Amino acid sequence: MTIAPTAVAPTASAPANSRRWLALAVVMTAAFMDLVDVTIVNIAVPSIQRDTGASFSAVQWITGGYALAFALGLITGGRLGDIFGRKRLFLLGIAGFTVASALCGLSAGPDMLVASRVLQGVAGAMMVPQVLSIIHVTFPAEERGKVFGMYGAMVGLGAVAGPLLGALLTQWNIFGLEWRPIFLVNLPIGIVGLVLGSRFITESKSPNALRVDVVGTVLATLGLLLVLFPLTQGEQLGWPLWTFLSMIAGVVVFGLFVAFERNKTRKHGSPLVELSLFRIKSFAAGIGVQLVFGAATGIFFLIWTLYMQTGLGWETLQAGLTAVPFSLAVGAAAGMSVALLVPKFGRKVLQAGALVMTAGVLLYMLLAAEHGPGITTWEMIPALLVMGFGMGLIISPITDAILSEVPAEHSGSASGLISTVQQLGWAFGLGLVSVAFFGTVGKVSPDDPQRASIYSAAFGQGLWWVAGGLMLAFVLMFALPKKVKPAAQPAL
The missing domain is CATH 1.20.58 (Methane Monooxygenase Hydroxylase; Chain G, domain 1)
Incomplete structure (x- = not known):
């Protein structure tokens, strides 16, 4: 079975150093905007429910509709970048994302918000696949470890900024707009990214005649x-x-x-998915890791938000501040894993991350059961720190681990599949929330005196699903390479 090469135009050595790092800053900003958009929405879900009257099903589509549209469009978005130019698709995507964010902020009800979120996901699917491709054609293999370390730190920063920014914007109720500024904040970021991207990113595309x-x-x-x-x-x-x-x-x-x-x-056509990549054991297993890890985290972040705000009755700002220790632990461990641990211990770092995160989930279950509806932020912090540290050990090195045995000419296609499956996992997780959480709390009335206790029990039930997903990811990680080396550079 033959695969059309995903070679790219020679851009890695052409730009001056300063231009290369400025281009990285632009694409990192876009990835940051996408990440913040997911976490910032989760923290505002209860406010959206109160303001729009959205049902639990609508809430799932407000979060899951974005993830699904994003996942469905990622591979096609990557292929369109190969055909028409990665810079061109990146700029089109960031422009569409900015417009869709404005529509989300102006939504008159849950139906319009869901539709705008789907549009936002489609635009994100054009923008985000180009990020990895632009990095691959801009940086040589010896620099890519450092770049992914920076990416991990950016993920940690986004994880901190999203919930906290969402909480502040919702709590402040700027101009009486309630939750709407969480989307409108994307407008200045998108405009700046669009202007700088058009100037500093160098165009590249596949030299082969590909078709959609x-x-x-x-x-x-x-x-x-x-x-x-x-x-x-x-x-x-x-x-x-x-x-x-x-x-x-x-x-x-x-x-x-x-x-x-x-x-x-x-x-010898142009397939949407390069199936022969799945003959590489480490890649196939890594795709499985991304799928189950994405599903587990998708379940956790949504039920965690609803547990704190709808179940325990916390203010949005308190819930946002509670997320800060988790996010700080993610950022600290992400930077440490790539720079210090993975070069020495290889895949054991990722497996340790899965075990540590599982331990944090189990600790959270014990604390939630022990303290019940009276649990405080301070009593949650130990579990959140453990969970965050475990997650940070995984998110930075996982991409290189999956790509490390993929031939250079296939790395572009493989990168697109990684991003797609990660988002598919998130969408599956949000879909499974119906089974893991909403089945218990869906019929609880707002004035039910047992509301907090029921939500606490449902949260514990949902955490079992999260722990199960993490343990499955741990087992699949045995098929990853023992030593994680930088992914192969696409042929120039």
Whole structure:
């Protein structure tokens, strides 16, 4: 089975050093904006519910609709960048993301907000895949470890800034806009990124004549919708027969997708997914790690927010400040893992991260059960620090670990798949929240005297799902390379 090379135009050595790092700053800003957008929305969900009357199902679509649209469009967005130019798609994506953010902030109700979030996800899917590709064509292999370390630190900063900024903007109720400034804050960031990106990013595209795989895109999109839609709506509707038939049909469609992609590759076409990458054991296992890790974190962050604000009745600012120790631990461990630990201990660092994060989840369950509805921020901090440190050990080195045995000419396609599967995992996790959490709390009235206790019990139930996902990720990590080396540089 042959694969069309994903070689890129020679840009790694062409720009001067200062230009190269300025381009990195621009694409990092875009990735930061995307990350903040996810975390900032989670913290404002209860405020959105109160202001718009959104149901639990609408809440899932406000968060999950973005993740799903983002995941569905990532591979196509990456392919469009290969064909039409990565800089061009990056700038188009950041412009669309900025416009969609404005529409989110101006939404008149939950339906418009969900639609605007889906549009935001589509724009993000054009923007974000270009980030890794631009980094790959701009930095040589020896510098990429440092760049991914910076990326990990940026993830930690985004994790801190998102909940805290969301809490402050919601709590301050600027001009009586309630939660809306959490989206409007993207406007100045997007405009600055658009201006600087047009100036400092160097254009690159595939030298091969690639085409968009329309049939593959339709099959992949249909398969995911057939699985994720019933997961999101099933609990609310009482799990009618069609929800199970839909999920079975989704699996069948995925089978058709794989068969079509294989046939397209044999005919030397331009497949949406380079299936031969899955022959590389470390890559296939790494994709599995991304999927289950994304699902586990997707479940945790949504139920955690609802547990603190809707269940325990905390103010938005208190919930946002409670997230700070977790985020600081993520940032500290992310920088340490790439710079100090991974070069010495390899994949053991990632496995240690999964075990440490699982220990933090179990500790959180014990603390929540012991203190019940009267739990305070201070009593949560030990578990959050452990969880955050474990997560930080994983998020920075995981990309290099998955790509380290992928041939240089396939690294662009592989990078796109990594980002896609990460977001798919997040979308699956948000879909599973119906089973892991909303099934217990969905019928609790606001004035129920047992409300806090019921939410606490549901939170503990949801944490079992998180712990299970992390342990599955730990097992899959055994297939990653023992030594994590910088991913191969695409051929120039």
